[in-house]
Every structure is written in C-alpha cells, then in structure tokens.
Amino acid sequence: MQKYIQLAIEQKMLHAKIIAPKDMVFDIRALLKCHWGCENHDNQSFKCQKRNTTFEERLQMIKSYKNILLIHSNNGMDVSRAALEIERQAFLDGNHLAFAIRYCNLCKNCSVDDDKPCIQPLKVRPCEAIFGIDVYETAKRHNLPCYPLQHKDDVQNRYGFVCLS
Numbered sequence: 001m002q003k004y005i006q007l008a009i010e011q012k013m014l015h016a017k018i019i020a021p022k023d024m025v026f027d028i029r030a031l032l033k034c035h036w037g038c039e040n041h042d043n044q045s046f047k048c049q050k051r052n053t054t055f056e057e058r059l060q061m062i063k064s065y066k067n068i069l070l071i072h073s074n075n076g077m078d079v080s081r082a083a084l085e086i087e088r089q090a091f092l093d094g095n096h097l098a099f100a101i102r103y104c105n106l107c108k109n110c111s112v113d114d115d116k117p118c119i120q121p122l123k124v125r126p127c128e129a130i131f132g133i134d135v136y137e138t139a140k141r142h143n144l145p146c147y148p149l150q151h152k153d154d155v156q157n158r159y160g161f162v163c164l165s
C-alpha cells in the first residue's frame, strides 16, 4: 500500500493515507445536502448519477474494501486526476476492484455543466456524497483541514478516496 501513497505524492497530493471504512465518517445527511444544497440538485447531472444503486448498496460497496487511500490537495482537478491514475495503477497491479470515489473535476471546462455530453464518460467516478461520506468529519478525524470557506479566494481543501482492495 505504501506504493500508492508515494504515487499520490508524485501526483501532487499534499497528504495521502491508507485508511479503512471504520476510519471514515458516514452520515446520511451528506446525501441530504447533496439533494438540496448542490447546484446539481435535480440529480440529472451525469456527474451525480446513482445508476440504479440504493444507498444501502453503496454503503455495502464501500464498506467491503479494507484499504482505502485518502488523498488531499488544494486543487480539485489535481485530486480527480490523481484518484484516477492511482485507480489505474492499482488495477494493473492486480487489485482488480480498485475504484476511485471523487466528484468529477477532470476537465477545466466541464461540458456537462454546460448541458452538453461528457467528453470522457468512462472516466467519471461517483461523488463522495452519494455514499454518505462526511468529508469534513473524515478529514478532521485524520487531523487534516476541511472547513467552510469564508471568502471566494480562500484556499480550498479537496479530498478524494481510492478504494484499493
């Protein structure tokens, strides 16, 4: 697992840590905020699709992994790109169920946000919120920064999860 921490650092992550589901905070209110507090509140966005999975199934999916890489950066695009690259490498290493969970920020200008088709749909991964992951509390549990921004120029703290094995 150390290899993936190193890979995350090479991918410009500020922090990377192997955790287990018991080290994460799950709260169905994350889904509440997703449904009512997000610009994609109608859940029609390609980035927010649940693809016929129930909340219980999604929880079971993520809780079936033993090793999950938590990654942190100040740049959302870097997190999305790193998560996919780590997922790819883990798969090639034989972790055939490796899977990134990360709201999609892969493109500088997202065509989906402009009501156009996604330009690389196979690379889109699900958002943390639909799994009920409380990213704020999970980050806090690992002494990592995550708090509501007070000004638009404040430094962002963005997180992703790569379920490895």
Ligand code: SF4
Residues within 6 Å of the ligand: 046, 047, 104, 105, 106, 107, 108, 109, 110, 111, 112, 113, 117, 118, 119, 120, 121, 123, 124
């Ligand atoms: S267009 Fe790019 S940023 Fe938007 S959903 Fe597709 S891959 Fe993600």
